[in-house]
Amino acid sequence: MSAFNAIDTDREIEQEEFTPEIEPQATWCPGCGDFGVLKALKGAATELGLDPEEILLVTGIGCSGKLSSYFESYGFHSIHGRSLPVARAAKLANPELTVLAAGGDGDGYGIGGNHFMHTARENHDMTYIVFNNEIFGLTKGQTSPTSPKGHKSKTQPQGSAKDPLRPLSMSLSAGASYVARTAAVNPNQAKEILVEAIQHDGFSHVDFLTQCPTWNKDAKQYVPYIDIQQNDEYDFDVTERREAAEAMYETESALWEGKVLTGRYYQEDGRRTYHEEKMQQDSMPESPIAEQYFDDDHEWKRSYDLLDAHR
Ligand SMILES: Cc1ncc(C[n+]2csc(CCOP(=O)(O)OP(=O)(O)O)c2C)c(N)n1
Ligand code: SF4
Numbered sequence: 001m002s003a004f005n006a007i008d009t010d011r012e013i014e015q016e017e018f019t020p021e022i023e024p025q026a027t028w029c030p031g032c033g034d035f036g037v038l039k040a041l042k043g044a045a046t047e048l049g050l051d052p053e054e055i056l057l058v059t060g061i062g063c064s065g066k067l068s069s070y071f072e073s074y075g076f077h078s079i080h081g082r083s084l085p086v087a088r089a090a091k092l093a094n095p096e097l098t099v100l101a102a103g104g105d106g107d108g109y110g111i112g113g114n115h116f117m118h119t120a121r122e123n124h125d126m127t128y129i130v131f132n133n134e135i136f137g138l139t140k141g142q143t144s145p146t147s148p149k150g151h152k153s154k155t156q157p158q159g160s161a162k163d164p165l166r167p168l169s170m171s172l173s174a175g176a177s178y179v180a181r182t183a184a185v186n187p188n189q190a191k192e193i194l195v196e197a198i199q200h201d202g203f204s205h206v207d208f209l210t211q212c213p214t215w216n217k218d219a220k221q222y223v224p225y226i227d228i229q230q231n232d233e234y235d236f237d238v239t240e241r242r243e244a245a246e247a248m249y250e251t252e253s254a255l256w257e258g259k260v261l262t263g264r265y266y267q268e269d270g271r272r273t274y275h276e277e278k279m280q281q282d283s284m285p286e287s288p289i290a291e292q293y294f295d296d297d298h299e300w301k302r303s304y305d306l307l308d309a310h311r
């Protein structure tokens, strides 16, 4: 049993429990890569023996943001680019929750880029899935931070004049302790990577290539793809930061040329999470803040009391 609530964690979980046959049914377009994320996440959660009630999924705004409506768990459909601060607060208040955050490339690498950078730096223990379709899908195909240079859209009819952002390299330099890229067209690898990412203690970032056949027709469907762990040409040590950085750089450049590389890039074990750092400093309460809400005798500190302590 979980220490926090009365969930029977020994119960056998069926994959279908994560997508019960109730409204709303997913409204993504036929062929959309977002279905692949839902499938992989369902498979990963089942393989990890997680109960829907042990998971919180926080999403941003976009086609990707609908994931929290279709995946059965605790969910929070937040605002554009703000899934990570919500997820961080929830994880700190209730550390036993498995916290997932998800959103699009526009959501996470554009408007929410600052939150991404600092959540990685602080090594919050959660998994961040970025649906990377290289455009703004929900708002009808505008250029996003990952759109390739020259990509034409309604906002950039002459073609984008910008070099795209490098999400894996950015994540590594910001401080993420697990970094991977997978694709909706590779469901087995996607599930395995999500299992690893969720199991990892620290901030896991999964850049998930999700094709948008409706608004990004000139983009590849991310096939054929190469799994770098299955290919001798890409032999490197994922625990070595410099080797990982080189592999990431090559992978990002290759995608712009239409070559799809996927796999695990970086894994750093043993680094303290933000919560652990705060416990170490003695600046977190012993029992989870979330539990205090159920304790009628708990004496809440007011913010002005805390101010007094600093005078
Ligand atoms: C503050 C704010 N600015 C702009 C929007 C409009 N908007 C909604 S979704 C979106 C982009 C979504 O693109 P992405 O994050 O890549 O998600 P996708 O739809 O491709 O999954 C934008 C600009 C908004 N909802 N809120
Ligand atoms: S617009 Fe694109 S990203 Fe959105 S549901 Fe349709 S195919 Fe998927």
Ligand SMILES: [Mg+2]
Binding pocket: 062, 104, 105, 106, 131, 132, 133, 134, 135, 136, 137, 144
């Ligand atoms: Mg997008």
